[in-house]
Amino acid sequence: MRKKYMYRLFLVLIFMVWCPLRGQDTHYWTNQFGTRSALMSGAVVGGIFDNTMIYYNPGALGFLENTSITVNANAYRFETIVIENALGQQADFKSKKIGSLPLLAGGMINLKNRRLKIGYGFLSPVDFDFKGIARTEGVAEVLNNIDSPGEEEYVGETSISSSLKELMVILGGGYKISDHFSVGLSNIVTARVRSYSRSWSAYVFANNPELRLVGRDAAQNVEYFNFRYSVKLGMFYVRGPWRWGLTLTSPSINLGGEGTTASKVALRNAVIEGRDERITGLGTARQKLTSTFKSPFSAALGVNYRDEHFGFGVAVQYYDAIDIYNVLDPKPGTFIRPAELAPALDGQFALSTPEGAKSVFNVALGYEHFLNERLTLYLSGRTDNSFFNAQTNRMGGIETSISSWDLYHLTGGMTLRKGGSQISFGLLFSGGADDSYIQQGNISIPTEKNLLRDTFYITKAEYSSWGFLIGFTYSFLNAEKKEEAK
Template sequence: MKKTLVTAALFTMLTLPVLGQDSQYWTQQFGTRTALLSGAVLGGADDNTMIYYNPGALGFLKESSISINANAYRVESIKVENALGDEADFKSSRLGSVPLLAGGMIRTGNEKWKVGYAIIAPVDFNFKAIARADGNFDLVDDSESIGDEETVAEASITNRTSELIVAIGLGHKLNENWSVGLSNLFTSRSLDYQRSLSTYIFLNDTENSLIGGNILQNADYFNIRYVAKFGVVYQKNDWDLGLTITTPSLNLFGNGTVASNIAVRNLKLIDDNRISGVATDRQSELKTTYKSPFSVALGANHTFNRSHVGVALQYFAGIDLYDVMKPAPGSFVRPIDLAPQLQSDEFLSLRSGAKAVFNAAVGYEYKVSESLSILGGFRTDMSYYDQDLNDGAGIKPTISNWDIYHFSGGVTLNRKNSSLSLGLLLSSGSNNSYEQTGGFNPENPDLVAGSTTISKATYSNFGLLLGYTFYFRKFSLSGDAPSSD
């Protein structure tokens, strides 16, 4: 179908921080030294981040500490090409900051038992973008409208996904070489998603007739789930080895709302007759289910001379497609006799799932002096997005289905009662076969569900990491005697 573009305009809205992604497990790293090593610390680290990485290492901790790790300044950018055919892209970028972990250790009076706690924000994803195309396109057969039709199309997406983990860890030192542990992870997940598409086409007839389509989808929910992580650490001489096993999640409770509204005016759907109608429903207080996969991780850390090297590997199992919420079937189209076979549960469905992924990390530290260390790390961050979620109707909120590669580097300054880490974070990812749904494609317009196109999506991040650990009680966890400095 030929087209002639007269004018095209793109409006891009800057967003709140795009911190974290919505289809990766390793986007964020926690703690100070740990973040600069890119999480390659499964063999153990001397702070309470082990509650998250490997609770087996808690038994070897000697001091009580509280730590906060923050990305003080961070610029992330997402671009999805061809949100409205070839005419406009989705772009989202923002400068922001957010604390990622706070926690500490509790004195037990027994040097072989350690208890820790942490509050962790592994996901804080915020994407908001608007694209608009305004021009003349040949969209209607010349028998009805000769020449190009004046057209205005606008699409928007808003996705705010966040998770907060409250973790309670328990570690037990078996002997000088072995320690085991268990972390109880209670995760709260929330989603607020909106997608809209409005298209207006003016025919070249005597009435300048209007053809229009409007789509609006909404989904919001929260969910609480529980995960147990078991860990074991073996330390001898200059070697530290770690193993963790994380259980599939246990769904606890949650609820949410889904809504969909489709309106068409003077549109040809089945035959040559133009019709108008709406398809709309909203269902609230629906029970929610959200799942985390089984995973197993293995890591090794080795110290020699002034250097320290760490490697971490983690496998995440897949999750079969499932319904996050289960809307009830019911009449969706008005007037009802227009399409009685279409039911609400199909258009309001919100599904999730995950493919199996494997991630790897490597970190290096060089100790310049007792008070100064230089650190660097690299890790993969494969997307677990299952492409089968693209099939069928329903609400599809996932944005970031691309693989990401992270680089980190910086320094740690150690003092008697505290340590300060400063570093740079660089991340990049792309998908050259990004399936963009719900847009406007002049070559193949669909005013009911929106057009689906294969385009390119890119992600980039530049951040300045500021991490701080404060030893608020410079005592051994097993008693009142001060620990050695």
Template structure:
């Protein structure tokens, strides 16, 4: 009896849904002109987005003080086919805005030194989906329940992940060709995840016996970490080349909560007995850890006449699988004598990890007039999701595992003291090998345990980018000239 009960709880505990933009490094780009060029600006551009892209370019900035505000407004759609089987899809349509970057530069007496700050939103992902089945299927053997049984099944996921980065950058111009810099990146990450799964069957016996199982999972935490980015830029003639190294993150502090609750009613075991029971655990104020990898980026920009082009390549190292929070062992199944060997720490497990990825961005700009330019760009955004996170029980909170491709086009209008950008962004990605645990197959005798299937998932997004840059020192210079 104990062995059969273990099999059930392991099956249901792995019925968790994987997450689209929560496993990518290049989902967002920052600033005005830099965002329209998909970040292909490692050789430098004349605003303080260099605090993030390449602090080595800060020493070449012409402006002592710059304030930047940029927002992306988008409509995103994620669909996972057959989330419960039988064409019951998960689909999430989100409309919202993302403030990409706001910051400025601090005026220094020594113009060779440049100090800047920025607030950046690299991650802002939300997903909410519900799939439901309600019909008659051949679920239970005719010896117990002749004919078709009434089945009601439902799965729902709500998740939100956000990160805010405070970047403090320092750059120095060494000579006419070289500049170096360092950015200190403090990242505050918050994540909440809730999943509910239920399946209920009414047997065709005299008692109309009710057989069912349901599960609810919850994980939420915040975390603060630090990383350093070292950069250098070399300029010569029409060429400008940049190189950056970003350290692995250092965990500072954070905490969170994990909960997993399972209930079964009249579940048939291998020995033909039916039992009811629960497995439940919740642990709060757990120390949280979140890691970002070492990365290296190389890019070059070329300008000739009215045209300029850039390319940027960034490699992110892999991260071994680790526990975001470490729950303590404790009683999970009740009555405990049904399966005392099942401990809560195994089913509360919440892990993360990353495979190595290589992303490439290309951008092109054509100056139509002194004040007006056209910009086009494209980039890939490879998913760092590690398939080994699918193995074993626990709370699995990642939704996306597919690669995304971004395309951007827009215009930039330069004024005497400011710059205004307007652009359109389109992103798309899909996979035919999406691993979907918790699928309900009415033809499977182990219906309530769910099964893992390979299905198709699709992601698309269309957005509007609005960017504005204000060059404060130009205002000051003009005012002094007027006086």
């Protein structure tokens, strides 16, 4: 038995290594975990009796009767992100990805106390990747006619690469107080790794042999890792076919981490505010710092109904806001060289990494229909609102977030059961748009100010994703349950 258990656990770990994951960088509900939980779009706070409750509601763990390993290895998904006019007209950011969806590996620990259940889980709530390149060129009156009479040729190019990954490790337990009520608690440690880089360049070819070239090069880079801890308290109540659940999750406690923030800007024959003459100069700074990342307080409430013919679930969750702070908090230092060109602009401003979150409220609805003892059909949907705080764009420094659009998810599928095993299939669709997307560095109107400074521009961003889910669950059943499953 021990060899079989270790073999299955080995398969779980192989799946964890093999499956790349997907998510959004300013959303809490993009990914769902566990086969049935994913098919119900997370509308399971009211409780389902498998070990995914260690994540959704540890209070329901007290009613689990089986020791199980659950693998949610989902198949391929195609994602498209389009940010229109990222640099100017017809210069869009387009990012397309093919990858697989979240995996959950977890299980229960055997205890002699039937009222107390302990479980563990490994999952990835976020795995976001975005790469975009945009270029524009043309002829227009960019420089003033005194320095360069007539129209000038100009060219601009920008690129962004962003990667964000999180791994969550959970250890929790539930205690069955009575035949109707149980409570539980999950300890959650989250590891976060962020890598972000942005480059931007623009040049104007002046109609003046003494001036020749006016231009700017800029680059920003942020890399960090961070560990944080939070605790989730869950309560679960069951009466007949009805089940209710409530969870409260604490704000995170920063455990530590470090990272590097770097910024560079090079000006050639440029005009800046407060100076009449054109200047050539360089701004550059880099600092290695400790990291801080915060998760908010959240509360979730859910109800589930289940009889012999059908079931449904409703779940709502509120996430509190987080005031703006720096993930990497830089120290004052020289940035512009020669320093007298812009003494007020120092490294602390240029290297700051503002982060924050607005409050979010999400809703999930799920329906399941039991055709027979072996086959169940599912249809579900959920909102997934972005917590992006636009105020971070006005704080200066390096803004690393890409997504700001609200998402909507639809899922349909089925589950086939045989003994202690079940296999699930599903179709997934996600979509969203932001008609007021704030894009930095746009030069739709080519002026010297726009070319040589970061100009914020309101544009449109769209996201869409199609996927196919495959999930497998295996339960180690006791003898009585094995007979019932036959």
